[in-house]
Amino acid sequence: MIVTLQHMKVKFAVVGCGSIGKRHIAVLDADPNVEIVGICDIELTRVQELSELYNHIPYYTNFEDLMAVCDADVINIVTPHALHKTQSIQALNNGFHVLVEKPMSLNVRDAQEMNDAAKANGKKLWVVKQNRFNVPVSLTHQAIRSGWLGRIFMVKCDVLWNRYQGYYDDSSWRGKIQEEGGALFTQASHFIDLLIWWCGEVKSVKAKAATQNHNIETEDSGVAVMEFENGALGSLTWTTCVYEKNYEGSITVIGEKGTIKIGGAYLNKIEFWNVENQPLPTDIDFNDKPNAYGKYQGTSSNHDKVIESIAKEIQTGIGQNVEGTEGLRSIDAIEKIYANILQ
Ligand SMILES: NC(=O)c1ccc[n+]([C@@H]2O[C@H](COP(=O)([O-])OP(=O)(O)OC[C@H]3O[C@@H](n4cnc5c(N)ncnc54)[C@H](O)[C@@H]3O)[C@@H](O)[C@H]2O)c1
Numbered sequence: 001m002i003v004t005l006q007h008m009k010v011k012f013a014v015v016g017c018g019s020i021g022k023r024h025i026a027v028l029d030a031d032p033n034v035e036i037v038g039i040c041d042i043e044l045t046r047v048q049e050l051s052e053l054y055n056h057i058p059y060y061t062n063f064e065d066l067m068a069v070c071d072a073d074v075i076n077i078v079t080p081h082a083l084h085k086t087q088s089i090q091a092l093n094n095g096f097h098v099l100v101e102k103p104m105s106l107n108v109r110d111a112q113e114m115n116d117a118a119k120a121n122g123k124k125l126w127v128v129k130q131n132r133f134n135v136p137v138s139l140t141h142q143a144i145r146s147g148w149l150g151r152i153f154m155v156k157c158d159v160l161w162n163r164y165q166g167y168y169d170d171s172s173w174r175g176k177i178q179e180e181g182g183a184l185f186t187q188a189s190h191f192i193d194l195l196i197w198w199c200g201e202v203k204s205v206k207a208k209a210a211t212q213n214h215n216i217e218t219e220d221s222g223v224a225v226m227e228f229e230n231g232a233l234g235s236l237t238w239t240t241c242v243y244e245k246n247y248e249g250s251i252t253v254i255g256e257k258g259t260i261k262i263g264g265a266y267l268n269k270i271e272f273w274n275v276e277n278q279p280l281p282t283d284i285d286f287n288d289k290p291n292a293y294g295k296y297q298g299t300s301s302n303h304d305k306v307i308e309s310i311a312k313e314i315q316t317g318i319g320q321n322v323e324g325t326e327g328l329r330s331i332d333a334i335e336k337i338y339a340n341i342l343q
Contacts, residue, residue: 111327
């Protein structure tokens with residue numbers, strides 16, 4: 001059940017204080033409508049340092065300890081992928097709403113169990129999909145949903161990024177099949193979410209994947225051809241092998257009455273817009289910034305918008321945040337792509 005006390009700050013706790021967990025904490029700290037009531041990480045020095053940095057937030061090295069004393073409304077699960085299912089279900093069973101980082105799980109069965117736990121406990125399970133807030137993505141969504149593009153014939157998606165070997169080596173879980181799943185889960189899932197949002201589920205797919213330039217268990221590159229529920233044909237190219245730095249994160253939508261290419265390195269620009277009777281407004285501020293992690297960049301940093309929107313939903317009971325039932329659809333697509341990799 002959602003609380004509807006608009007004057008009260010919404011309380012969040014964060015579990016997993018690594019690369020993006022730090023961003024969750026920074027965003028929560030900066031939002032006047034919310035309050036951080038606990039942080040947790042198995043690395044003691046990490047949580048201690050963050051606690052000192054942020055006004056001595058109570059910190060824990062054990063998730064159960066946090067849940068036992070914490071009065072959070074929402075727990076953000078920002079840990080490695082293989083922990084998302086168990087930690088989300090634990091939090092839901094203990095009466096918290098959950099905001100889980102992408103990918104919500106490593107298979108559809110687990111995602112379904114998470115959704116079942118949310119339903120059984122009358123709690124919300126949301127998934128971080130911050131790219132839905134990118135300015136070019138919102139514009140394209142409006143064009144598709146308003147029917148401006150007519151029937152969608154094709155979608156072409158390219159995730160042409162760089163991750164240096166140290167990104168994998170410095171981590172106990174990245175690049176591991178059981179713990180990370182692969183680049184489709186980590187990098188491409190942001191883009192797959194949008195393809196599914198606009199074209200419906202993947203009806204059929206064939207793919208090729210390979211580990212081209214990293215010493216890891218999972219694939220670092222692949223290509224997939226798909227047919228979507230709405231009849232659109234689609235291609236997805238994903239890699240973390242681009243030389244030196246991210247090159248492109250793009251989606252081109254080819255419709256009956258228009259063509260749009262969202263591009264830039266992380267879906268942050270409109271590269272092409274030719275839509276019948278709907279010129280691209282000239283006064284738009286394309287201001288999405290990337291998440292920056294020192295030696296590499298991620299996708300957009302719109303976590304502040306995700307938190308703001310969830311806090312609003314908790315305060316008013318009204319919201320259109322991405323729930324686990326929607327998050328499951330990307331997991332389903334990823335599962336289908338991996339299951340249809342040609343040998
Ligand atoms: N939305 C985005 O743009 C975005 C960007 C980066 C990462 N992510 C996602 O966020 C999640 C975390 O990724 P990351 O890059 O921050 O990883 P990371 O390895 O940098 O951080 C994970 C943290 O979890 C901690 N941890 C491990 N086991 C734990 C446990 N049992 N209890 C508490 N803490 C534990 C680790 O010590 C580490 O500090 C992943 O799901 C990843 O895909 C999302």
